[in-house]
Amino acid sequence: MRILLVEDDEKLCEAIIFALEREGHIVDACHEGDDGLRWILQQAHDLILLDRMLPVMDGISILKRIRAEGIAIPVVLVTALGSVGERVGGLDAGADDYLVKPFAMDELLARVRAMGRRPRQWENKGKLSVHDVIFTPISGILEGQSGTCRLSKRESVFMAFLLQNLGQTLPRDVLLARVWGPDAGVEECNLDSYIHFLRRRLHTVGSTLHIETIRGIGYCLEAG
Amino acid sequence: MRILLVEDDEKLCEAIIFALEREGHIVDACHEGDDGLRWILQQAHDLILLDRMLPVMDGISILKRIRAEGIAIPVVLVTALGSVGERVGGLDAGADDYLVKPFAMDELLARVRAMGRRPRQWENKGKLSVHDVIFTPISGILEGQSGTCRLSKRESVFMAFLLQNLGQTLPRDVLLARVWGPDAGVEECNLDSYIHFLRRRLHTVGSTLHIETIRGIGYCLEAG
């Protein structure tokens, strides 16, 4: 999953990022409330870990705001305030789960896994089986009818996202946000290159999946 | 949405345009009050961002004028004057929302989204199901009784607008303004071409929808 971490304690941030990346997730982190809101609004993430107390704009305000916007991305509130009243307040504001500091890292990982299981088949024991290919994001191995190959890290992120959105038209800017991160300053032509790479991968593996280009909009992975 | 931005600070203009276009909107901008009024009167937009202080003609005057004309397009006033009195004055003049400079870009985006949610008509996600066709603006796919085809970007904008106004007679100048933008310097004959393209599309898809020409006025999409 691509996870957004909004947490001002940098030491804690580092530890969480380390743990999550070890599980194969992509983590974007920011340390201030307004930055967090800006990133969330781009809807580039599958899960948001949100600290309750933040500089500039607090977690509850952010949460209420994005729910008011109709954004339904799962949010786990992380906070030092553990009283029942506080807990209820957070869930009322639209949190999907609640984690009280200090917590064990395994506790966090378990909750993240639980969240990830909910809506999608994201991690069917690590493999993504779509149409006539099987892809393992963590190792980047793509298996098809007539062969197997290993994708690079960025290719893997890209491929995983396409596979999860089979048949969906994905605008160029959405792809840039999901694959390179919300604030990455990469040239657009980079996207072209990677589309090219992935098409070649699908071909060498003998899949009938193909990436359709929607001119002026973006791309769409299609079967057959 | 197609948004009109009337703002004399060019730097700010650029920033706003960048942010809005990133969210998938079409933005037209002008920098003087009289230009702004002229464009608004064409009713080509879904939302107007109006600076209060402008050269030639101030925002409040424009607002009062267009409300007097019976134009109900949502208007967000943008201004440096933030006192309660000023705020009330703006809303009384007919503004739907009020934004005080300096503002965070996200604040602006959120308000634009809030405005856009009101008449759900033209959401990116949703499909447009009219009579015997289903049209998906984001991917430009048109499905009918006997087939499916994909429209180009401009064809899509045009088709979506026609479908949303089934049975309405749409004057040529309104169509030009909505599909190409209020200031687009395109020849009229371009409109003829696209009407032709869309008729062919509807035919190949096997729809009984047809574009009636109202000679001397414009066109009208009709069923049956």
Next chain:
DNA sequence: TAAGAATCTTAAAATTTCCTGAAAAAATTT
């Protein structure tokens, strides 16, 4: 009914967008 205006059709020019191969830059491994 014939002249004139508006619209339709077709074709081709102009523009934009995308694909592709290759090379430079950065990161990773040996």
Next chain:
DNA sequence: AAATTTTTTCAGGAAATTTTAAGATTCTTA
């Protein structure tokens, strides 16, 4: 540090879209 892999950038050409133009057709009206 060298070698390899990955990522990014660049640029020419291909393809699709958009625009323009011009002749044919239809409609209006004098």
